[in-house]
Amino acid sequence: MIPVSPPDPQLKFTMNMSAFDRRILICTTGMSPQVVTETLFALAVRPSAGQQPWVPTEVHLISTRQGAEHARLNLLSTTPGWFHKLRADYGLPPILFTPEHIHCIEAQDGQPLEDIRTPADNEATADRIAELIRSFSQQESAQLHVSIAGGRKTMGYYLGYAMSLYGRAQDRLSHVLVNGAFESHPEFYYPTPYERVIHTRDPKNPLALDCRNAQVDLAEIPFVRLRDGLPQRLLHGHARFTETIEIANLAHASPVLRIDLRRRSVEVSGLPVALGESGFALYAWLAKRALTDEPEVDWTDPAQWDGEFVPLVRRLFGEFDSVSERIEESLRRNFKERSNETAHYFLPLLSRVNKALEEALGEALARRVQVVRVGEKRGRSAETGSRYRLPADLPIEIES
Known part of the structure; x- marks a missing residue:
């Protein structure tokens, strides 16, 4: 029986200092499942200088069919069961890692991928990785540590890009680094706290190596965070990797606003935005004024709201339609009951419009098409005395 050294007493004292109740380690692997134990060792047992040990509460692994089976047999079996051995050798607390935590990449027909070779295989891999990272990142009380060390290079690329998105x-x-002949050695899984001998793979001159002497380091990789610029539907709903990338790139391109008055639809750079009936009427009014020499609206001025907005509402929905009657009745009642002040009607509506734009487009793109305040009237509050418009130089197309 292999002797087990007692765990470092300082480890028990510091290992659970993370502020997050759910700590998720995510790795990709090919035919080298050692990445999981090496990364866990570097995080929980021997962290970099100045770093506290970080012990995951669960581990998830992403691989192809063959890689998934290889990992299961080497890490989770009774023998050799290297994941369980690592925990026992260093007295780590329970960590949730079962065969159900090994996620196999599937082709479009639902069958597990044997390898990643074709463009279709790469798309399936990208979608699977991105969806897993997205779903894990939804819980605010969870912290992710993602390793790009294992599997094919494309898997590491997609993992890194998914982290930028979500x-x-x-x-x-991070990326785990192992020194010398221990690197990629099929018999090395982590530095043991006792003597364990393996041999170099030179068939003519195999040299003995003691696993205790292996050096395992973790290189943390900074990444650009694009999450705040994504629409909410991509953060909380399923989307393909390529679709998410395309939408993220729109935030850096010049937006084009298209409004179809007959269909009562709004699109920004091809992305549909649902504004509701009243919201569409307000946004269409501002868009029409943006195409004139007087783009700013002053909705405290009856000549504007009664002379422009109300007729537009009647045109959009019909003069005797219930929607038109509801909007007009609410506007006139507000005007009458609040000392001829209509800002109390428009401001909440404006807030809903801007919020809908942000949810549909993401913060970065929405900021370029949202309604902005451009001035104040003397003697009035900033909200009720301001004028509003769409951003200057915004390309607008209106179809009647």
């Missing part, structure tokens, strides 16, 4: 301030990305 990663938060508390999440981390």
Whole structure:
């Protein structure tokens, strides 16, 4: 029986200092499942200088069919069961890692991928990785540590890109580094606290190596966080990797606003935005004025709201339609009951419009098409005395 050294007493004292109740380690592997134990060792047992040990509460692994089975047999079996051995050798607390935590990449027909070779295989891999990172990042009380060390290079690339799309301030990305002949050695899984001998793979001159002497380091990789610029539907709903990338890139391109008055639809750079009936009427009014020499609206001026907005509402929905009657009745009642002040009607509506734009487009793109305040009237509050318009130089197309 292999002797087990007692765990470092300082480890028990510091290992659970993370502020997050759910700590998720995510790795990709090919035919080298050692990445999981090496990364866990570097995080929980021997962290970098100045770093506290970080012990995950669960581990998730992403691989192809063959890689998933290879990992299961080497890490989770009774023998050799290297994941369980690592925990026992260093007295680590329970960590949730079962065969159900090994996620196999599937082809479009639902069958597990044997390898990643074709463009279709790469798309399936990207979608699977991105969806897992997105789903894990939804819980605010969870912290992710993602390793890009294992599997094919494309898997590491997709993991890193997925972290840029969905990663938060508390999440981390890293690569594990192993020294000398221990690197990629099929018999090395982590530095043991006792003597364990393996041999170099030179068939003519195999040299003995003691696993105690292996050096395992973790290189943390900084990444650009694009999460705040994504629409909410991409953060909380399923989307393909390529679709998410395309939408993220729109935030850096010149937006084009298209409004179809007959269909009562709004699109920004091809992305539909649902504004509701009243919201669409307000946004269409501002868009029409943006195409004139007087783009700013002053909705305290009856000549504007009664002379422009109300007729537009009647045109959009019909003069005797219930929607038109409801909007007009609410506007006139507000005007009558609040000392001829209509800002109390428009401001909440404006807030809903801007919020809908942000949810549909993401913060970065929405900021370029949202309604902005441009001035104040003397003697009035900033909200009720301001004028509003769409951003200057915004390309607008209106179809009647």
